Amino acid sequence: MSFVRRMMALVLLALPAWAQAESFVFTAIPDADESRLQQRFGKVADYLTEQLGVEVKYIPVKSYAAAITAFRNNQVQLAWFGGLSGVQARRLVPGSEALAQGYEDQFFKSYIIANTRTGLAPSDSLSDALKGKTFTFGSKGSTSGRLMPEFYLREHFGAAPEAIFGRVGFSGDHSRTIAQVQAGAYEVGAVNYAVWEKELEEGKIDPSKVTVIWTTPTYPDYQWTVRGDVDAHFGAGFKEKVRAALLEMKAPDLLASFPRQSFVPASNDDYGPIEATARAIGLLDD
Amino acid sequence: MISSDPLGAVYASRSSARVLNGVCVLLVGLAVLAIWGADLALYPVDPWQELDRIGQGLLLPRWDEPVVLLQAVGQTVAFALLAVAISVPLGLLLSMFFHRRMVRVLCASVRSVHELFWGLIFMQLYGLSATTGLLAILVPFTGVFAKVFAEMFEQQSRDPLLTLAPRLNSLKRHLYTDVPQAWPALVSYTRYRFECALRSSAILGFIGLPTLGFHLETAFKQGQYAEAGALLWAFLLLIASIRFWVRPRLIPVYLLLAVWLLPETAGFSNGGYFWQFISQDIWPVALREGDLSGALDWYGYMLSEQVWPGLVQTLLLTQIALVLTGVIILLAYPLATQSMAGTFMRWPGRFLLLVLRSTPEMMLAFVFMLLCGPSGLPAVMALALHNGGLIAFLVANASDAEYGSRLSRPDDPKGLLRYAYIETPRRFPAMLAFLFYRWEVILRESAIMGILGIATLGFYIDSAFEEIRYDRAFLLIAVTALLNVLVDSLSRRLRRLAQTEPSRQQEMSCLKME
Numbered sequence: 001m002s003f004v005r006r007m008m009a010l011v012l013l014a015l016p017a018w019a020q021a022e023s024f025v026f027t028a029i030p031d032a033d034e035s036r037l038q039q040r041f042g043k044v045a046d047y048l049t050e051q052l053g054v055e056v057k058y059i060p061v062k063s064y065a066a067a068i069t070a071f072r073n074n075q076v077q078l079a080w081f082g083g084l085s086g087v088q089a090r091r092l093v094p095g096s097e098a099l100a101q102g103y104e105d106q107f108f109k110s111y112i113i114a115n116t117r118t119g120l121a122p123s124d125s126l127s128d129a130l131k132g133k134t135f136t137f138g139s140k141g142s143t144s145g146r147l148m149p150e151f152y153l154r155e156h157f158g159a160a161p162e163a164i165f166g167r168v169g170f171s172g173d174h175s176r177t178i179a180q181v182q183a184g185a186y187e188v189g190a191v192n193y194a195v196w197e198k199e200l201e202e203g204k205i206d207p208s209k210v211t212v213i214w215t216t217p218t219y220p221d222y223q224w225t226v227r228g229d230v231d232a233h234f235g236a237g238f239k240e241k242v243r244a245a246l247l248e249m250k251a252p253d254l255l256a257s258f259p260r261q262s263f264v265p266a267s268n269d270d271y272g273p274i275e276a277t278a279r280a281i282g283l284l285d286d
Numbered sequence: 287m288i289s290s291d292p293l294g295a296v297y298a299s300r301s302s303a304r305v306l307n308g309v310c311v312l313l314v315g316l317a318v319l320a321i322w323g324a325d326l327a328l329y330p331v332d333p334w335q336e337l338d339r340i341g342q343g344l345l346l347p348r349w350d351e352p353v354v355l356l357q358a359v360g361q362t363v364a365f366a367l368l369a370v371a372i373s374v375p376l377g378l379l380l381s382m383f384f385h386r387r388m389v390r391v392l393c394a395s396v397r398s399v400h401e402l403f404w405g406l407i408f409m410q411l412y413g414l415s416a417t418t419g420l421l422a423i424l425v426p427f428t429g430v431f432a433k434v435f436a437e438m439f440e441q442q443s444r445d446p447l448l449t450l451a452p453r454l455n456s457l458k459r460h461l462y463t464d465v466p467q468a469w470p471a472l473v474s475y476t477r478y479r480f481e482c483a484l485r486s487s488a489i490l491g492f493i494g495l496p497t498l499g500f501h502l503e504t505a506f507k508q509g510q511y512a513e514a515g516a517l518l519w520a521f522l523l524l525i526a527s528i529r530f531w532v533r534p535r536l537i538p539v540y541l542l543l544a545v546w547l548l549p550e551t552a553g554f555s556n557g558g559y560f561w562q563f564i565s566q567d568i569w570p571v572a573l574r575e576g577d578l579s580g581a582l583d584w585y586g587y588m589l590s591e592q593v594w595p596g597l598v599q600t601l602l603l604t605q606i607a608l609v610l611t612g613v614i615i616l617l618a619y620p621l622a623t624q625s626m627a628g629t630f631m632r633w634p635g636r637f638l639l640l641v642l643r644s645t646p647e648m649m650l651a652f653v654f655m656l657l658c659g660p661s662g663l664p665a666v667m668a669l670a671l672h673n674g675g676l677i678a679f680l681v682a683n684a685s686d687a688e689y690g691s692r693l694s695r696p697d698d699p700k701g702l703l704r705y706a707y708i709e710t711p712r713r714f715p716a717m718l719a720f721l722f723y724r725w726e727v728i729l730r731e732s733a734i735m736g737i738l739g740i741a742t743l744g745f746y747i748d749s750a751f752e753e754i755r756y757d758r759a760f761l762l763i764a765v766t767a768l769l770n771v772l773v774d775s776l777s778r779r780l781r782r783l784a785q786t787e788p789s790r791q792q793e794m795s796c797l798k799m800e
Contacts, residue, residue: 034504035513036351059414062494062503065752066409073559075413088754117332134329134660140752167327169660169738173507183656184331204509206335283753285571 022233023055024048027067028080030258031144031174031222032195040257047254051245054234064141068092077230078242080258083108083143083221083274084283090268091284095228098268099243101220102260104194108221110144111196112214113181114188120213126156127213135165136186138174143221143274145174149190151277152216175199182210194259219273222258223266306714309780317609324602325740326666329659336509336656343511347519354501359520362497364544365416365490366483369423371541374476376424377431382460384436391771397429398770399763400730400744401486405493406751406759410567411560416548419495423486427479434475435468442467478680480532481525488521489646496549499646506649518645525644568760588758593765596743600769603662603732603742604725607669611728612721614674615681618642619713620705622682624689632682639682642675647731651738660738669728677720681713688712722777726770743769 026048028041041058048056059076061067064085070076072092081089083105090096114120120129138145153161161168169186171177174195181189182205196212199205224246230238246263249255255262278284349355383389399407405422412418439460446463454462465472491499498521505513572580620626621635647668654664688694698708732742743766750759 033508035508035510037504038354060494060500061414062492062500063752065406065754066414066494068754069409070414073410073413092754115332117330136660140749167660175508179336179509180655180660183333183336185329185333185655185659209332209335285755 023057024052024078024230024234025057025059025076026078026080027059027061027070027076028258029061029064029067029082030080031082031192032198032259044249044254044257047249047251048242048245051248052234052238052241063139064088071096071225071227074227074229077227077233079225081223081225082141083219083223083271084147084278085141085143086223086225087271087275087278088141088284089225090271093227096225097228097239098266098271099224099226099239100246100263101223101266101270102258103262103264104260105221105223105266106264107218108144109193109218110149110216111191111193111212112149112188112216113178113191113196113210114213115181115184115186116209116211117184118187120188122211122213125214126153130188131157131164132166133187134167134169135161136169136171136177136180136189137161138170138177138189138191139172140170142174142192143219144192145177145190146170147274147277147281147283148216148219150281154281178205178210182206184209188213198259219277220266220270222260223271224263305783306718309718309783313605313612314609317605320602320605323598324606324666325599325662326606327659327661328663329661331656331659333656337653339509340511340653343513343515344518345515346512347516348512349516349520355516355520358491358496358498358501358517359524360547361495361549362484362487362491362499362521362524363540364547365419365423365487365495365497366480367537367540367544368548369420369427369487370476370480370483372420373424373427373431376428377435380428380432381435381439382457384432389432393429393432394771394774395429395767397426397433397726397774398730398767399426401426401490402493403744403747403751403759403763405490405495407763409493410563410756414494419487419490419497419549422490423483427483427486430479431476435472438468438471438475439464477528477532481528484525484528485644485646492646492648502646506652518649522640522644526640563756567756570757584757585761588761592741592746592758592762593743596741596746596762597765597769599662599740600729600732600742600744603665603669603740604729606662607666607673607728607732608721608725610666610670611674611677611724612717614670615678615717615721616710618674619678619681619685619717620709622678623685623709625685625694625709626701626705636679636682639675639679642671643679645672647672655738660740662738662740665732665738665740669731672731673724673728677717677724680720681717684713684716685709719781722781725777726773729770729773730766 026045028037028044030037037060038058041060045056045058059070061070064082067076067079067081068085068089071079071089079086079089086098090098112126114133118129118133120127137149140146150161153164157164165188167186169180171180171186171189174192177186177189177191178196178199180186193215196205200207224242226239226242230242243265247265249263275284380389380393384393401422404425405418408418408421412421442464444463446467447459450459450462487495487497488499488502491497491501492503494500498517502514502517502521505511505517566574570581570584572578572584618635618639622632622639623635624632627635650668650671651664654667658664698704730744732744743762747759747762747766750756750762
């Protein structure tokens with residue numbers, strides 16, 4: 001943007017920004033390690049530029065809510081959403097479509113973790129000893145850190161988390177959840193399994209202080225979602241080109257940004273269970 | 287001024303010290319009552335591993351990409367500078383009409399919404415863009431400037447008016463009498479607000495603007511404390527060095543640079559969305575469809591499930607934090623003064639206050655949560671330390687401004703006696719006035735403590751945005767604004783009751799940044 005245009009952005013504060021030369025923009029929030037997003041996803045943008053023949057840009061966002069807003073505003077046309085945020089975004093932008101999901105996302109799961117001082121032991125079912133403990137979810141809009149754990153907790157105990165636990169917090173992030181439960185600030189927490197495995201491997205977790213006590217059944221999670229009007233803007237068949245480019249992304253350093261081993265096709269219907277769950281726990285209105 | 291207020295008239299006959307004591311006892315009494323109702327549980331924790339990592343990160347900061355850091359610093363300054371440059375003239379303009387209730391209510395309501403929430407609102411309208419960032423700072427700041435400027439003008443002498451031709455219009459009268467008299471106070475207050483704007487600008491990174499907060503939040507969230515340490519140090523340095531780089535003559539250059547530094551806006555074309563947002567998104571579906579009983583159900587649910595419990599928690603926490611802030615000011619300010627800590631020994635004290643007021647409360651709250659578990663306690667401690675650090679800094683400045691002036695005498699006592707019989711009594715009314723100003727701020731800030739599992743109003747607002755339920759967000763924000771208008775008028779009354787309106791001289795010396 002030239003100096004003059006920036007100046008105008010300032011002068012015309014009251015006017016919404018105007019459409020710019022069309023480039024295809026995407027955003028992504030990985031489930032772990034949000035550092036150096038611009039550099040890491042810049043490479044993905046370069047790859048997509050090469051594959052799609054239009055300029056592709058990446059913009060970093062801070063939260064699922066911001067990603068959904070950007071998607072709705074057409075500030076981004078393609079986004080790597082979590083299960084729940086994808087459902088929310090597709091509800092707001094009619095015609096938008098889930099294109100592909102990570103290989104791991106076909107059978108994603110969450111762990112319920114506990115500080116070892118609670119004496120809670122790993123088990124095949126949720127234990128009644130959880131009642132009255134302090135508990136933290138991850139971010140409020142997270143599928144693995146909030147939605148699915150909350151669903152299974154409600155299903156098992158027949159009550160809202162606030163009624164099951166002595167206190168319910170939202171750490172905002174999976175890494176924070178682990179750190180807080182490990183430090184005993186919260187006794188129990190819900191965490192994305194992939195983040196847990198990664199931090200365990202990196203030695204950030206002390207198994208004598210925090211352990212997994214329960215694993216949720218599997219559910220579909222992260223996916224690429226594209227706006228329905230991209231064919232109109234970028235030419236017929238563009239959506240399919242995007243899908244193909246995503247499925248053919250094989251370079252390990254690109255996939256490591258997400259981190260996923262590969263991408264597989266996905267459709268809106270795959271996320272029916274997520275939508276039903278969100279409705280069941282009152283996160284979505286009809 | 288006092289006789290126009292019936293309560294004030296009753297108390298005006300008594301000694302000001304008694305009234306002051308009365309107000310303080312009232313505030314402390316309310317706080318003690320609040321402790322009963324508030325959720326201040328203490329949990330056994332084992333935080334040392336995490337605290338050790340945080341400590342190491344702060345002592346051994348590391349940052350590998352100097353360009354990214356410089357860019358973030360530049361954009362933090364750019365947003366703050368431009369927002370202040372726009373909101374000062376707007377505030378001046380509004381301050382001229384501040385005697386109108388409508389203007390006062392408007393200003394109190396825009397002030398009452400936290401910058402982060404303004405950011406989230408404008409993000410719906412302008413996407414992630416420079417416009418969003420600028421508006422998020424300049425809208426609440428305009429409200430603050432209008433209020434404070436109006437109060438400064440109120441305190442000016444009316445005498446110069448007699449020298450003017452009677453037929454001059456009110457704008458000219460204002461420009462020739464109030465503005466020149468209040469000028470030093472206006473300038474020093476603007477300087478002080480610039481520091482606040484830098485903080486706001488940094489914090490806006492938490493929701494995605496490319497300022498220091500963007501990287502700081504990420505690093506802190508991911509437990510990369512060395513990076514977080516580097517960013518925090520950079521921010522402290524930026525704030526501490528304001529007086530070296532903010533030069534009146536350089537400001538035009540800075541402004542041009544700031545415009546150039548504003549981040550690019552990625553394509554954003556959905557201008558028609560503005561109307562949809564204000565006409566549909568922020569109203570409950572039932573209301574839009576004219577379903578009256580459905581709408582009543584919705585409001586009833588919101589009132590009983592979110593508004594009322596949120597309101598109670600917010601008020602309880604705010605009251606305790608307010609009194610604790612006062613305690614921290616009284617403990618901390620002497621450490622940073624020339625008269626009590628000494629010319630050299632005041633620097634560690636000043637550094638402490640710099641750290642307290644510049645570290646985002648959210649981070650303080652996180653550290654305290656590790657120490658005492660999740661409850662209202664870490665929230666109260668974080669709010670009190672942050673705001674206490676800020677006011678103690680202003681109070682210490684006021685003391686330093688007086689040091690060596692004609693008010694000091696050779697037989698003034700030293701040390702504790704000086705603290706108890708000279709400094710504190712002289713600072714107390716102004717300190718209380720600042721505390722009342724910050725009441726609103728504490729109220730706003732208590733909102734962002736969702737990580738602690740304390741359901742304040744802000745917790746529900748944040749949830750509403752996360753769940754893409756703008757109707758709820760709007761209602762809750764409106765309630766917060768209303769609450770703030772009430773607190774604002776209450777604190778105005780209390781100030782009058784305690785006669786703590788700082789005199790012009792006190793105000794000016796308190797706000798002096800040097």
